Amino acid sequence: MKSIVLAPARGGHGYEPRRTESEAPRPGEGEVTVSMKACGLCGTDLEKIRGEYTASMPVVGHEAAGVVAELGEGAGGFSVGDRVFPHHHVPDYTCYLCRAGNETMCDHYRGSNLVPGGFSEVFAVPKWNVERGGVLKLPGNLSFEVASLIEPLACCVRAVRKCHVEPGESVFIAGAGPVGMMHALLLAPTSAKVVVSDVAEWRLRFAEKAGVGRVIDAAAEDVPAQVRAETDGRGADVAMVASGSRAAILQGLRSVRKGGRVCIFGVPPKGSVLDYDVSDLYNAEREVQTSYGATETDTKGALRVLESRGAEFGALVTHRFPLDEFGKAVEAASGGTAMKVVVTP
Ligand SMILES: [Zn+2]
Ligand SMILES: [Zn+2]
Numbered sequence: 001m002k003s004i005v006l007a008p009a010r011g012g013h014g015y016e017p018r019r020t021e022s023e024a025p026r027p028g029e030g031e032v033t034v035s036m037k038a039c040g041l042c043g044t045d046l047e048k049i050r051g052e053y054t055a056s057m058p059v060v061g062h063e064a065a066g067v068v069a070e071l072g073e074g075a076g077g078f079s080v081g082d083r084v085f086p087h088h089h090v091p092d093y094t095c096y097l098c099r100a101g102n103e104t105m106c107d108h109y110r111g112s113n114l115v116p117g118g119f120s121e122v123f124a125v126p127k128w129n130v131e132r133g134g135v136l137k138l139p140g141n142l143s144f145e146v147a148s149l150i151e152p153l154a155c156c157v158r159a160v161r162k163c164h165v166e167p168g169e170s171v172f173i174a175g176a177g178p179v180g181m182m183h184a185l186l187l188a189p190t191s192a193k194v195v196v197s198d199v200a201e202w203r204l205r206f207a208e209k210a211g212v213g214r215v216i217d218a219a220a221e222d223v224p225a226q227v228r229a230e231t232d233g234r235g236a237d238v239a240m241v242a243s244g245s246r247a248a249i250l251q252g253l254r255s256v257r258k259g260g261r262v263c264i265f266g267v268p269p270k271g272s273v274l275d276y277d278v279s280d281l282y283n284a285e286r287e288v289q290t291s292y293g294a295t296e297t298d299t300k301g302a303l304r305v306l307e308s309r310g311a312e313f314g315a316l317v318t319h320r321f322p323l324d325e326f327g328k329a330v331e332a333a334s335g336g337t338a339m340k341v342v343v344t345p
Pocket of ligand 2: 091092093094095096097098099103106107108
């Protein structure tokens with residue numbers, strides 16, 4: 001069985017993706033194994049490879065969909081051949097943080113993962129995830145490629161929920177990469193106005209063609225001024241920062257109205273210190289929110305969105321590579337001329 005796993009980089013900084021051949025995992029008690037059919041390459045996978053990722057363990061591939069290959073003893077509710085989405089991180093849903101609504105901060109949330117990761121012909125889903133509802137069955141009309149969008153879309157669904165984005169509000173999305181575009185598609189039908197910015201020419205053209213709203217070239221235009229021009233001079237109600245860059249976070253802070261909310265959604269690299277006058281935050285009563293990961297409420301919510309709007313979101317997938325060409329997948333996703341990159345067996 002072929003897999004892509006991370007090994008410490010020879011230079012000592014970050015990790016290198018390595019292609020390995022091994023025996024396919026067999027499910028232990030309560031586990032299921034899944035034959036991967038599609039697995040999205042996430043910005044965080046790229047960050048792990050660059051050694052910039054700060055949030056969890058170095059396993060690549062967590063946006064996978066596939067078919068149940070084998071069932072461990074006691075793994076009820078599934079049959080071999082079921083088409084599924086397995087969630088890689090699942091909280092315990094019982095601790096103080098879970099009950100407070102901070103499920104993705106649960107001590108157990110990052111404690112389990114797909115083994116050896118989603119970029120593998122076959123991977124095991126831990127009993128922990130299976131018994132807590134982390135494996136969703138896919139409706140027949142949903143392609144594996146579209147199902148590979150469940151995890152990233154679920155993270156967007158959670159961010160929208162956490163920031164209480166209401167219908168009729170204006171939303172500024174800093175970053176027109178795959179998750180920025182997911183936010184834009186998700187919010188466009190109900191928002192008064194969607195404004196998207198990026199610095200990459202290709203992404204700007206992509207966003208324009210998607211017709212989600214006003215598109216701002218952050219390399220050439222004054223972003224906060226343009227967002228104000230689109231929102232009666234006020235600034236947006238909400239800014240979704242779908243980029244880990246400090247410039248994007250600052251644009252978010254400077255583009256929301258008084259009393260507006262900024263959601264830090266992209267993962268800032270470790271050491272990201274902002275040059276920002278906090279008195280501005282206070283005087284304008286701006287709120288800063290963050291959102292990390294997703295729960296099963298959100299994966300189910302994302303699945304419902306994709307059931308009815310699969311074609312729209314599926315159009316975000318611009319590149320596909322087999323496992324054998326993982327290096328090309330990383331190159332394409334890093335190059336600024338791709339939206340979502342999906343890896344197939
Ligand atoms: Zn992801
Ligand atoms: Zn918990």
